[in-house]
Amino acid sequence: MIEVVFGGAELRAVTPLLVVVVTAMISLLYEVFNEDHSDPARPVWLSLVGIVGGIVATVALWENGHSAFHGTFALDGVSAFTNVVCLLAAGLSLLMAPGYLTSIGVRAREFYPLVLLAASGMMVMGGARDLIVLFLGIEIMSIAAYVLAGIHRTDVKSGEAALKYFLLGAFATGFLLYGIAILYGATGSTGYDAIAAALPKASKLLVLGGVALLIVALGFKVSAVPFHFWAPDVYQGAPTSVTALMAVGIKAAAVVGFARLFIVALAPLHQDWAMVVWWLAVLTMTVGNVTAVAQNNVKRMLAYSSIAHAGYLLAAIVAGTPRGGGAVLFYLLAYTFMNVGAFAVVISLGRKGEANEQFDDYAGLASRQPLIAAAMVLFMLSLTGIPPLVGFVGKLYLIEAIVQAGYIWLAVIMVLNSAISAYYYLRLIFEMYMRDPAGPASAMEPAPLLIACLLLATVGTIFFGIFPDAPLDFARNSFLALR
């Protein structure tokens, strides 16, 4: 007799996901029948309804200790936090999309449902408590991201970005599946709890081989050095609103997937993987920061900075404690606001036919666009980690968790790296305020939705910098409840 279980717990777990996916399908179908393409902003509203609906459903339904589908998926505190961060990232990049896509000549309406589908993949990753579910989440998110990176079909760089991302992503998927298969062979299960229970008796050689492959695959998704080579080209080539989604949402989902797998399922092996991830974190933040110093393109600089931030997040995962996990979650929220904000500014300077992405294009911006320049200053300071902005608080708690777990040197290296990063973030501020504009001032106003996006990012950067307690406590408690 087949025992199909689909009860309250299951419905609760998938409702936020269903809201987002169903909205994506409705918006796909709507575009089939919609003949009127006069207003480029119209498809955004429907997608935003899905995003808000997903956030509301998550906030209403999450519950610590929750698990559904035979323990393979959960809507607990950690996945609720991930859902909110990823949906926020998707929502903000949707806000900046319509004006920007029109200006670069992309009229593919599938953009909006694809962003929603990518977000649904991220939500699956956040709640996955089983390697197969994690794999499916990664693939749903990644395939949507490959297409989004190449959605600017007439631009060679966008196509190059999509192809590079796709080929290397497929390669990483191979590693992921192989790692899952070996771990399954060693422990006899793909569920996190069962893996943790079976680890002490399993063959160490097999388990370590599987874990090494998983580190490679997940390291690719979070763009950790030395698996980062795709990131700068893809981030620079993809349309900027997609880059924002990749740098924030995809990274957040991958980091949470990484954290949950390593802190929950592989906790008994902490001694073994901590050393590997330690080196990964140190290499990632150092290479990211040092290379970012040499960049002359702002989008590329932000790509390397996002690699460096992946290093900071990995460093807190090394700690392996609930405190570290909580700090990671909070930092992801902080990173969403400040980094999406920075990309929104990059978009607001673009004109038809010219991207204006070089550092020189920012010269004298303070006199041309004082408000946008001020917002960029805020985001750059927050990314550097200057109080009282959210980036400072986030970094503080990351370092606190790392020190508390006894990794003093890791904390020292991280602080030194922050000092290096100050150079290139402050350099942009210098360009905007201390130099005279190179060309004639253009008086184009940013689209209203883009202004909304900038405002939200600014408010988030300041507000959570001053009042970080509520989300931070939430993040910590949700990781504590995992044990």
Place this chain on the structure above:
Amino acid sequence: MIAFYFIALLTLASALLVVLHRNPIYSALGLVNTLFLIAVSFVMLDAELIAMLQVIVYAGAIVILFLFVIMLLNVESEVRSARISKIGTAGLAFVLLFAVELAVFALVRDPSGAQELPAGFGSTELLAETLFSKGMLSFELTSLLLLVAVVGAVVMARRKVES
């Protein structure tokens, strides 16, 4: 045991035919044969459903598609070049790598941990039961994955680029 070695040798021979034969049609037919023989191995492992899927999906659908493409494109026999031999070297390296890996797995295997198969192992009923109980979410998510892939393929392959 003899049956296993017989099938394994035949599988190896037809796999070699795939990579060594110059005519792509013979290679594709060799692939059909290889996949069919692997299906026979699955039957010997009590995995009848997998064997059936192997025949239907791989031998039946995918390789036939290969054959169609080869015949439609009218691919000629390959000309041996320096590049091919380079790929051959890489292939040899991978063969060695897999041999080492197999040896490692064989060494770490703990024969005392081997268990009796549960009743009905590999049967369609048991697989369906797992798929709709333990694997229900994965099963449904796979359909979402396919939807994303289809939408993505249509977006990327559309001939008319609006601008």
